[in-house]
Amino acid sequence: MSPKPDVSEERKDQIMNAAEEVFTRKGFDEARMDDIAEETGLSKGTLYLYFKSKDDLITAILDRIFQREFKAFENLDLSTLSASEAVWLFTDTVIRDIQLILRLMPIAYEFLALAFRNKVVQTALKLYVNRYMDIFIPIIERGIESGEFRQVDPKEVGIAGGAIMEGTILLWVYDNSLVDPEKHIRSGMKLLLEGLQANPQGV
Amino acid sequence: MSPKPDVSEERKDQIMNAAEEVFTRKGFDEARMDDIAEETGLSKGTLYLYFKSKDDLITAILDRIFQREFKAFENLDLSTLSASEAVWLFTDTVIRDIQLILRLMPIAYEFLALAFRNKVVQTALKLYVNRYMDIFIPIIERGIESGEFRQVDPKEVGIAGGAIMEGTILLWVYDNSLVDPEKHIRSGMKLLLEGLQANPQGV
DNA sequence: ATATTATAACTGACCAGTCAGTCATTTATC
DNA sequence: GATAAATGACTGACTGGTCAGTTATAATAT
Structure with a gap:
């Protein structure tokens, strides 16, 4: 057993939500990883535990948006x-x-x-x-x-x-x-x- | 009169054309002033003789596009x-x-x-x-x-x-x-x- | 001569990404 | 149930590269 429960999925979501907010407010290029860290309440280093780069984070967010879009057409x-x-x-x-x-x-x-x-x-x-x-x-x-x-x-x-x-x-x-x-x-x-x-x- | 013929309008247009090309290809943020200088064949310092900042250059280009648009509706x-x-x-x-x-x-x-x-x-x-x-x-x-x-x-x-x-x-x-x-x-x-x-x- | 146009080397602020180390919690051992 | 060991989560100061903008200098037309 792991000595701590795995929180990585929640963290990823938490970071994506914060990033979505900051990207929406400032735009991709103006958004600083430090801004996103501040928005999550985590440190910048932690962001890089869950996303290997800023691009990776952006990509994950866009994927999530598209997934949501497609769901509406199912059923x-x-x-x-x-x-x-x-x-x-x-x-x-x-x-x-x-x-x-x-x-x-x-x-x-x-x-x-x-x-x-x-x-x-x-x-x-x-x-x-x-x-x-x-x-x-x-x-x-x-x-x-x-x-x-x-x-x-x-x-x-x-x-x-x-x-x-x-x-x-x-x-x-x-x-x-x-x-x-x-x-x-x-x-x-x-x-x-x-x-x-x-x-x-x-x- | 100035000791040299005034070419500033032509230069501005020349720079805007080059910048339009580079912005179209790379996007505002990825476009470097050095890229635009290279595209014009001028030096970076020269760009700053005609436009006081990158933002100023972007604004001038957008203005020019809008002017063109509006002209079509006149007459x-x-x-x-x-x-x-x-x-x-x-x-x-x-x-x-x-x-x-x-x-x-x-x-x-x-x-x-x-x-x-x-x-x-x-x-x-x-x-x-x-x-x-x-x-x-x-x-x-x-x-x-x-x-x-x-x-x-x-x-x-x-x-x-x-x-x-x-x-x-x-x-x-x-x-x-x-x-x-x-x-x-x-x-x-x-x-x-x-x-x-x-x-x-x-x- | 001198004003204008141009240059290219330079500066310094900025920021993505790194890493050595801390902290908190769980598990293992007695 | 107390102590130690293990580990995942997290931190933030730091680095190295980048690039907008500056400046000292040169060329050139009048």
Whole structure:
């Protein structure tokens, strides 16, 4: 038996939480390992017992965020719904998810900037958007087949839907007094859906 | 008169061009003043004759980008067009603009990340999105008044339109093999417009 | 002559990462 | 149940490299 209980998982989480806070507040480059140490209440040396470098810590945090994102899409059974209903359930899921993510937006945009020069980041983002499209596009296809939607290109609708979701958040970053992410993602999706109806009326 | 011809404007531009290149390639923080000096072919000391700090240089570059952006919207007379036509002309203008800006996207996303902690950046972005909405929303209002569009909230449509434009670019950053900015901004706007028609048919 | 433009060597603040050592708790032994 | 040994957790002063910004000096045009 070990003379002390293993606390390494709790410590790692504790450090990641503190680091997430500091990175969000200061950005990757301005965040000092000393700041993170202070935020945890631990010493800097201890951080290096659990993460071998600052990069390693950043990577672990991003991994954790992505894991959380993907979880929201699991257990999502859209097969029994009409296409419109499925779009709404999917939209609601994304919106619920976004509420949790909004505070991490500063990290997200630094991460996006990295995507242009970092292969690993590119791959992660590609995976993310593809998971998204793999859910969204089949809904549209089903709606067209069933005659609920008019004849449109499902991929184009998928991209437009994704753009509305991501773009609305972007506009909120531009001017948070102009945009309410939840409200305007919903109104944007509603406008898109209304244009898809085979027999125009309420959605 | 000065004993030498004044080349300071050319030098500034030359330095900004080099810096834009290096910032795009490496990011603000990873870009060294020595890299920029090497890119210009000048010495580091010379950079400091024209820009008093790295921040000053970054600010000048961002200013220049924004100036270019705004210029595209000047001389844009939409008053003689139908609302749909006006939306298309506006969309085309944005798309033409975007082609020039795509290579600077890494800078744009670093800049966005800054927006969360920097008042000046916040103000600049707010100004940008508001100029955009000040053009777009009146077009929608006019379309509703004239009976060309059905009764919708013009602000919501403006935000949806903006989201489609900005969001499509974002998706392109996520996965440039999935999205073609020009094509998908156009198809997204088409879907939005079709949903706005008072008497659904072609747009 | 002299003002301007340029240079390249230099400085010093800064900070990621290290390491020799301390501390607190558990286990082993009698 | 008291003492010692073992070990994991933790610390913080230190180092070595980096890089924004400075300065002393030179070149050049007028």
